[in-house]
Amino acid sequence: MRFMAKQVYQFLAGRSQPVILFLGLVGIVLIGTLDYLTGNDFEVDVFYVLPLFFITWFASRRAAVASTVLITLVWMFIGKATGKISPSVTVDIWNAFMEFAFLLIITVLGFIVKHQILRLEELSREDFLTGAANRRSFYQVAEMEMNRSQRFGSPFSVVYLDVDNFKAVNDTLGHSAGDLLLCEVAGAMHQHIRKIDTIARLGGDEFALLFPETDAGGARHMVEKTKEILIELVARHGWPITFSMGVVTFTQPPGSVEEMLCFADKVMYSVKRQGKNSIAFESWPEAKLKF
8 A cells, every 4th residue: 555655656746747737626626516516515625625735745836826726716606606605795805815824824834844854855865964875875776776777788887985094083183073074075076976976975984976877987087086086185184084995887787786885895995905095996797706
């Protein structure tokens, strides 16, 4: 049931605004028809909230406010037709205003709830310190890229980056300086990568970068440029750090994201063992047996 609801939500979220407005209008007409047929016997005014909330969630604010006006007019017309509304003009105006105010409050509350939920979803995908993607988000994006690679046969590249001597920064300059360092490193890399790329903080001083549809040559170019930017950043701040980076180009997707990251991590640690502050390049599955 939960899966079905998610599928329906994703389907509606992918529709254009005219489609959403048409579906909302159909809902208003259906509820208006029900309101007319029930007459004075049953109160169905509360059901107008359903298409209004639907439009509020999936369409623009302007469309939602326009819908409050439309529903108010429908409510007034049906009220007159069924005798629900008082013959007094003053009372009519007051009741219409109160109906509109009620619907407008629902619209505003809907937008507030929507904003908060979307913000919470965004925070659940971000690293709280650097603003980069977190491990959970990286796994989701990487899994989608692996599926795409499996389907279309396109290569992709992954970078596992470790900040060398990061502990020394925390010990000598303090944890606030260490936090600033991580934020600056993430920010510098984020400014350089493409929109389709992903940078994630996996934990501590370790980062991962995902380059979709990128072969070995493209990965080498991008990583070497990233290294130059990071060296300039370090020189500007005078931090006693370097960077060890393991770069793996996958011409075939591995069995899982965990396997992908473990292999890239091993490539990075091969740099650590050889003195740090360098980049190692490998390809999967060609170099699989080396590690």
